[in-house]
Structure formats: structure tokens, C-alpha cells
Amino acid sequence: MSNPVITFFSALLTPKPATEGEGEPVSFGLLAGVVLNAHTLLPIEGAVIALTPGDFQETSNATGTFLFLEVPAGEYTANVSADGYEDAHIATQIEALTPATVNILLTPTPDPEEGEPGQTGAVAGFVLDAATLAPVPYAQVSLTPGDKVTETNIFGAFVFTEVAFGNYVLGVNADGYEDGDRNVTVESVAGATATVLLEKEGEPPTGSIAGIITRADFTSLPIAGATVTLMPNDISATTNALGAYAFPDLAYGEYTVHAGAEGYESSSENITVDEPGLISVNISLVPLEGEATGAIGGFVYDAWTRLPVEDAAVALAPGERVGQTSMLGAFLFDNLPYGEYNVEVSKEGYVTATESAEVDGTAASILEIELTPSEGEPTGAIRGVVLDAATNVPIEGVSLKVAPGDYEAQTNGLGAYSFTGLVYGEYTLEAHAAGYDPEIRNVTVANANAIQNFALTPVETVDEGESEGEGEGEDESEGETEEETGCCRCRDSEKSVDWMFILKEYWLFAAVMIGVGVWSKRR
Known part of the structure; x- marks a missing residue:
């Protein structure tokens, strides 16, 4: 089964070849992330993210997320600024065809009227599964000394505010996991951030290997249907339409990843799994001499909303090849002989659309196809x-x-x-x-x-007498609740959650959180 995060990011990436006279081709990657308030973990809208060197700039949206597409591979600094917050500067590296993530906590600028700054800070962070680096929601997090307790939200995030300067221990426990802890030091108003990895209860530590198989030529296109074998386990996986594969839950040790595909020379990579999370192993295969081929890919959008259309049927002629769009409306046909093709896209509730494309070897043909709703x-x-x-x-x-x-x-x-x-x-x-x-x-x-x-x-409201006393009692009760939960609002598991809204509006946030695991370690 393919890794959804790899599929998600791969759908966004299309390498660009160098033009004549430019020498070596330029390889491109992607950078995604989220900007949060370090004290409340709420998204920050309107934060400006600038990448240097270069002239790349994006602004975070209402959910705090941002996305850079087609950034040349290399080392960058993400310079982040927002009104009312201290600037942040984060170093990151972007590799060809490899999504990178950078998650940023901005510290609010101290208010002079609130007293002398520097007396307290915040402790914020994430609790993640040590094997997959997926968020662990509703884990109990304690901060000692101080006996503060809170609970992670659905993204595995937690925060403690107004923490006095000093050394602390974060203790974490969650159903099905071994207890975890982490030492943190608060020594400025910026506070401290920490990520706690939890091991599954009663299970030995494991890691995972995942990656993308691509062509070793100027196109760097993914290879669908390649066979990837992991030794010495002797288990195999087949790459999906975007060239992605994954081997999860591997015991620590030495492995060999062997990749092969019809029409390509085989290749192998040796890798050591010695820590939790997923290790990226991307392999490029050299095409065998023979008929020149190229690729046609693209994205399908709703003509009215400009949202991606998922699971639309995509037919290619000649060749009689058929595929479906991904969750981002993406599709790809590779290993196509040079020539002219027609791409037909259809889905129930939409008018069928047809576009033409040519494969001539100069670049992959990328189409943007709009589907118009058939009624309404x-x-x-x-x-x-x-x-x-x-x-x-x-x-x-x-x-x-x-x-x-x-x-x-x-x-x-x-x-x-x-x-x-x-x-x-x-x-x-x-x-x-x-x-x-x-x-x-x-x-x-x-x-x-x-x-x-x-x-x-x-x-x-201003109450008098007994009513005023009752109001004060209620305030105290609320204050105690906030101290016990560390100012994060704990969700009652009995109450319904608008999961569709979370999935649609926070899809990038979730992808970023999981993507940290997929791409946290590169070779």
C-alpha cells in the first residue's frame, strides 16, 4: 500500500529541464509549513515567509499554512515575520523531487504595560509516534515542577503559558504507548519548544523506509510500476502512479533497497535503520537504449470553485491508457513514445473535457484541465x-x-x-x-x-451580594481548570467533531505534521 503523504507531495512536483545552452538541468523541490503562535498554538494569518537566497515570498493563510512550489534545490533560510511577533529565521534544505517542511512557532512581542519582560515564557511542542512520526492526539502532558497538566490536540500539539524561568521536565503518557519525557529550559520570553517521541507499548523500536523511483535523465519523472525489493527481508513493493513506495515498521538494522523496472537498468542502495521515523531513499533508474519516450501529466480543477477534482477518469489516446486523478486532482502517464495525444477527463456531475498534448522529448507536457459542473x-x-x-x-x-x-x-x-x-x-x-x-x-x-x-x-457584568460571590467562585473554578489543562481546551470525546471541515480546511497542516516524519532524515 502506497504512503499517502508521499503520494500527496509527489503530485505537486514536476521537474523543469534546462533550456538549450544552460548546461545541467535545474532540479526543483517544494517547501511547505505552518506558522503558529508559540503561546497559544493558534494559526497566524498574514505572516510573511521569505526564502534567501533568491526572491521567493509567500504569506500564510487563515490556517497558518504556506507553500512554495518550484524552488531550485539548495540550502535556504526561511525568514518569517508577522505584526505583533518576534521575527524567526529557520535554516532548511530543499532537494530535487523531495518535499521539505518547516514548522514555525512565533513568539508574541512582549507588552511593556504587562510588566517587566523576561519573567515568564511558554513551553510548546508536539507529541509524535516514534515509528511513524504521526501526531498522538489526546496524550496527557505534565510539566514539573509546577504540576501543570494539559492534553494534546488532534495535531499532537500542546502548550503551557506563563512558565517561570527555570529547568523543567515534560512527562507524557498516552494509551497504547510507553511513557516519555523531555527536559526543557525556559530562559527567555521566547520560551522553549520540544517534540516528544512515544514508543508503542510492548513493541521494539522500529523505523521505516520510503521514497520515489525516478528516471535518471533530464526529466527526472517518477516511474510507475517499478518493483522495489527490500533485503534481507525479501519483501517487495510496487511503485504507484507517482513512483512512490514504502516499507513501514522495520526493525533496526542494515538493509538493501533494490529497484528495477522494464526498460530501465536496475539500481540498489544500502541503508541503515537506527532511529524512529521514516528514512527517504530515492533511486534514479537509467533508461535502456531504445525508443525515446516522454510523459504527459497535469491537474484537473472544478471550473467554478477551482478546487481539485479527485477520482476523475483520465483516458489517453492513442494507447488506450486510463487513470484516475489523485486527491489533488493530479494525473500522470509516463513511458509514452514521441507523438501527439488526446487526454479525455470525465466524472459524474461534470461535462467531459478533452485536451491535446505532444510528447517531443523537450519536457514533460503538463496540462491544466477544467471540468464544468453539468447542472446547477x-x-x-x-x-x-x-x-x-x-x-x-x-x-x-x-x-x-x-x-x-x-x-x-x-x-x-x-x-x-x-x-x-x-x-x-x-x-x-x-x-x-x-x-x-x-x-x-x-x-x-x-x-x-x-x-x-x-x-x-x-x-x-456587575453582580452584587450573593450573586457577585457566586460569580467569583465560578471565575476561580475556571481558573483552576485552565491551570490544570495548561490553557489548551480539552475536547470532550462524547461531543461530535466536524471532521469534514478539519479534513478539507486543515489538510495542509496535517500533511505538514506527517511530512515532518516522511522527510525528517535525508541521505
């Missing part, structure tokens, strides 16, 4: 996050209404909400929550997503 009107969505204006903590259970249409929704445990299937036009959006001032906005839906984030202001 173009639709979009209104979605966003609702926070407490005083604490920046997500508010669960906020009631939201959209008119016209009388649509209703409630925020989930992350404070997120979404309204989908809205015909393009003007709408009124209302947000109501007990204990907060309501807010009403006019929203225009004119594309796939209209992002509307709220910061609701708590209602100021």
Missing part, C-alpha cells in the same frame, strides 16, 4: 474560526446563522465552523454565544471559500 449554479462556502477576544482561545458551541436560506451551524472543539453549498451572492452572517456580545457581518460568496474569523467580546 456555482457555489462556495463560508467558514472560519471563532475566538474569545480576551484570551484568543477557541469558543466551542457558538451558534451561527446565514441568511437568506436560514442555514445554521455551531463551532466545534477547535472553534471552527463552515457553511457549504452556498450559491454565489450576498449573505448576512450572525454569531451568538452565551456570555459574549453577538456580531453580525455582511459576506459576499464569490469563490470557493469566504473566510470569516470572529473574535467575540465577553459580556461585562
Whole structure:
């Protein structure tokens, strides 16, 4: 079974050949990541990420994520800045056809009115599975001394705020895992970050090998259907349409990865698995002398929303080859003799589209194909996050209404909400929550997503006598809860979660988190 993260990133990468007279071909890679508040772990929208050397710049979106495509392979520094935060500078390396990730925690700029800066900081980080580097949600994290306790969110993230300067021990336990710990030191307002890896309970430590098999020529295209054998285990895997393979859960030791494919010379690589996580082993195969071939690939989008169309049928003629688009709407046909081809794309609910392409050896032919819905009107969505204006903590259970249409929704445990299937036009959006001032906005839906984030202001109340005493008691109770949980909001497992929203709106965040594992160690 192919690794979904490798498939995900591979679909984005297309190498560019050098033009005549430029010498060696230029190889390109990808850099993705997320920018978070180091104290609250909330996404930071509008952060500017600049790569040096070069003139590459992107801005984080509403979920804090960013993405650089077609960056020449090499060493870079990611310079990150955002209003109200201290700048960060992170070194990273981008390799050809190899996605890289860089996740950034920005520290809020100290407020002079809050007292002398430098007295406290924050401790934030992630809890990950040691074998796969996948996030471990709902793990219990303790900070001692201080007896603070919190729980990781669905991305395995945790945070403790207002931690006095000093040395601490992070203790972590989760169902099905051995307990883990990590020493941290808080010595500035920037605080400290830490990643804790947990081993599966009762299992020896393991690692994994994964990679992409490509052509050893100027195209560097992935090879589908290549056979990859792992020795001495004598187990085999077949690369998917994007040349990806994976061997998970391998005991520590020495291995040989052997790759072969029809029409190519075989090649092998020796590798040592001696730590958790996935080790990247990418192998290039030299084409045998014979008929020259090339490739046709591309992406399929919805003509109205510009979102990728997944599982669309893609037919190539001549040759009678058929494939399907990936989760990003990507497709690829390789080993094609030089000549002209027609690419036909179809899916239920859309008008079939046809594009022509030529394979002539100068470069891979990349197409962008739009599918028009066969009926109905173009639709979009209104979605966003609702926070407490005083604490920046997500508010669960906020009631939201959209008119016209009388649509209703409630925020989930992350404070997120979404309204989908809205015909393009003007709408009124209302947000109501007990204990907060309501807010009403006019929203225009004119594309796939209209992002509307709220910061609701708590209602100021003045009670007298017994009522005032009761109010103080409630405040103390809330304060104790916050100290016990380290200011992360723990999700009640009995409550429903809007998983579709999380999957669609936070897909890049999740990919980045898992991608850290896939590409954390390179040869």
C-alpha cells in the first residue's frame, strides 16, 4: 500500500529541464509549513515567509499554512515575520523531487504595560509516534515542577503559558504507548519548544523506509510500476502512479533497497535503520537504449470553485491508457513514445473535457484541465474560526446563522465552523454565544471559500451580594481548570467533531505534521 503523504507531495512536483545552452538541468523541490503562535498554538494569518537566497515570498493563510512550489534545490533560510511577533529565521534544505517542511512557532512581542519582560515564557511542542512520526492526539502532558497538566490536540500539539524561568521536565503518557519525557529550559520570553517521541507499548523500536523511483535523465519523472525489493527481508513493493513506495515498521538494522523496472537498468542502495521515523531513499533508474519516450501529466480543477477534482477518469489516446486523478486532482502517464495525444477527463456531475498534448522529448507536457459542473449554479462556502477576544482561545458551541436560506451551524472543539453549498451572492452572517456580545457581518460568496474569523467580546457584568460571590467562585473554578489543562481546551470525546471541515480546511497542516516524519532524515 502506497504512503499517502508521499503520494500527496509527489503530485505537486514536476521537474523543469534546462533550456538549450544552460548546461545541467535545474532540479526543483517544494517547501511547505505552518506558522503558529508559540503561546497559544493558534494559526497566524498574514505572516510573511521569505526564502534567501533568491526572491521567493509567500504569506500564510487563515490556517497558518504556506507553500512554495518550484524552488531550485539548495540550502535556504526561511525568514518569517508577522505584526505583533518576534521575527524567526529557520535554516532548511530543499532537494530535487523531495518535499521539505518547516514548522514555525512565533513568539508574541512582549507588552511593556504587562510588566517587566523576561519573567515568564511558554513551553510548546508536539507529541509524535516514534515509528511513524504521526501526531498522538489526546496524550496527557505534565510539566514539573509546577504540576501543570494539559492534553494534546488532534495535531499532537500542546502548550503551557506563563512558565517561570527555570529547568523543567515534560512527562507524557498516552494509551497504547510507553511513557516519555523531555527536559526543557525556559530562559527567555521566547520560551522553549520540544517534540516528544512515544514508543508503542510492548513493541521494539522500529523505523521505516520510503521514497520515489525516478528516471535518471533530464526529466527526472517518477516511474510507475517499478518493483522495489527490500533485503534481507525479501519483501517487495510496487511503485504507484507517482513512483512512490514504502516499507513501514522495520526493525533496526542494515538493509538493501533494490529497484528495477522494464526498460530501465536496475539500481540498489544500502541503508541503515537506527532511529524512529521514516528514512527517504530515492533511486534514479537509467533508461535502456531504445525508443525515446516522454510523459504527459497535469491537474484537473472544478471550473467554478477551482478546487481539485479527485477520482476523475483520465483516458489517453492513442494507447488506450486510463487513470484516475489523485486527491489533488493530479494525473500522470509516463513511458509514452514521441507523438501527439488526446487526454479525455470525465466524472459524474461534470461535462467531459478533452485536451491535446505532444510528447517531443523537450519536457514533460503538463496540462491544466477544467471540468464544468453539468447542472446547477456555482457555489462556495463560508467558514472560519471563532475566538474569545480576551484570551484568543477557541469558543466551542457558538451558534451561527446565514441568511437568506436560514442555514445554521455551531463551532466545534477547535472553534471552527463552515457553511457549504452556498450559491454565489450576498449573505448576512450572525454569531451568538452565551456570555459574549453577538456580531453580525455582511459576506459576499464569490469563490470557493469566504473566510470569516470572529473574535467575540465577553459580556461585562456587575453582580452584587450573593450573586457577585457566586460569580467569583465560578471565575476561580475556571481558573483552576485552565491551570490544570495548561490553557489548551480539552475536547470532550462524547461531543461530535466536524471532521469534514478539519479534513478539507486543515489538510495542509496535517500533511505538514506527517511530512515532518516522511522527510525528517535525508541521505
